[in-house]
Amino acid sequence: MTSPDLLADRFEGHRPRLRAVAYRMLGSLSEAEDAVQEAWLRLARSDAGDIGNLGGWLTTVVGRVCLDMLRARKVRGEEPLEERLPDPVVSRIGAADPEQEALLADSVGLALLVVLESLTPAERLAFVLHDMFGLPFEQIAPIVDRTPATAKKLASRARRRVRGAAPSPDPDPADQRRVVDAFLAAARGGDFEALLSVLDPGVVLRADGGALTGGLKVIRGAAAVAGQLATFQRMATSATTHPALVNGLAGLVNTIGGELFSVMSFTISDGRIATIDILSDPDRLARLDLAGLEP
Incomplete structure (x- = not known):
């Protein structure tokens, strides 16, 4: 068993990465926070001593929560976020907050987030988790109820759409x-x-x-x-x-x-x-x- 305080400390160490995953999945800062909080609640209800790779477990949980949230938008008939701009993350030049830097690793610009909104929930999850965060397709497949080969195809299809629609920013x-x-x-x-x-x-x-x-x-x-x-x-x-x-x-x-x-x-x-x-x-x-x- 893991003490609640130790478990909370370990979770906080993973929070920046989890927020980054959720933000790319949802394009909404408030919804990303909700997804991360739900991951914490699920962790608190579980037997953490049986979790061998906490970071991978939490990333998988956040992925599932975000996937459910994206699907729920469609079920409720809500306008997709492509009908509005994703939430921007704003910082002063040369003084980015460490949490903002973690959130924006890989320079996920608004133009890229807009393109991600055009993907199906399963495509978006496969692309975000594999291409942006390096999760293997064997870990992604159960989240989307597909085989690893199909999950790989989802990411490949998403990658083609992103490359064709999101311009690559100049690096300097x-x-x-x-x-x-x-x-x-x-x-x-x-x-x-x-x-x-x-x-x-x-x-x-x-x-x-x-x-x-x-x-x-x-x-x-x-x-x-x-x-x-x-x-x-x-x-x-x-x-x-x-x-x-x-x-x-x-x-x-x-x-x-x-x-x-x-x-x-x-x-x-x-x-x-x-x-x-x-x-x-x-x-x-x-x-x-x-x-x-x-x-």
Whole structure:
């Protein structure tokens, strides 16, 4: 038998990894916390002395809980998260919280999370657990009630969809920031040609203002996105922009009168902006933890 205090300490050691798994599975920070808490409750009810590999056991449990939560969304007829942006994780440049760093290992940007939302629950689980966390298919198969060979096919199918839809961000943070700064300069100056020059031809803009604005709006193509110049100019000239990391990538936190107005994330690929994700839903912004941005 394991004492409750020792068991709790061991669980806390695994919590950052479990949160990272759940966040990639669910795209929701609050639901990820719920999934991790459920894993703790199941552990507390079990005979922990019989668990040989606690980390693997907990990861399997969190995977099952997340899979059930994804399936329940469909049963309840809820709108999938692809109809709204996933929750962003925002941190100050050069001062990421250790828990945030664990949560965002592998730079899981918002653009990638959006693509993950398009997968079936089983595909998403197989891809996340194998490709992102290295679990063998023999361990994944029982979670999705498939054979290891079928679980491998699920991950392969998901991998093809992710590679085809999620742009790979440029690795140098300084290069990313220079492109975002050029975007801001073009927006402030109302310079259409300068704005167009920093956009990838296939750029995708996703803007989520919440229920009051009709939910998620998607604009595709450089000309169409540059056509939003007037909106970008109003934002750049009326708001105070704070450089930040959003899911590990170059982003902006915009405030008006000291109040949070929007969070923007940019995926920079081959020196141009491939995706722009904007969250301006006041209800969801109010729930964000931006303590790391305080000077």
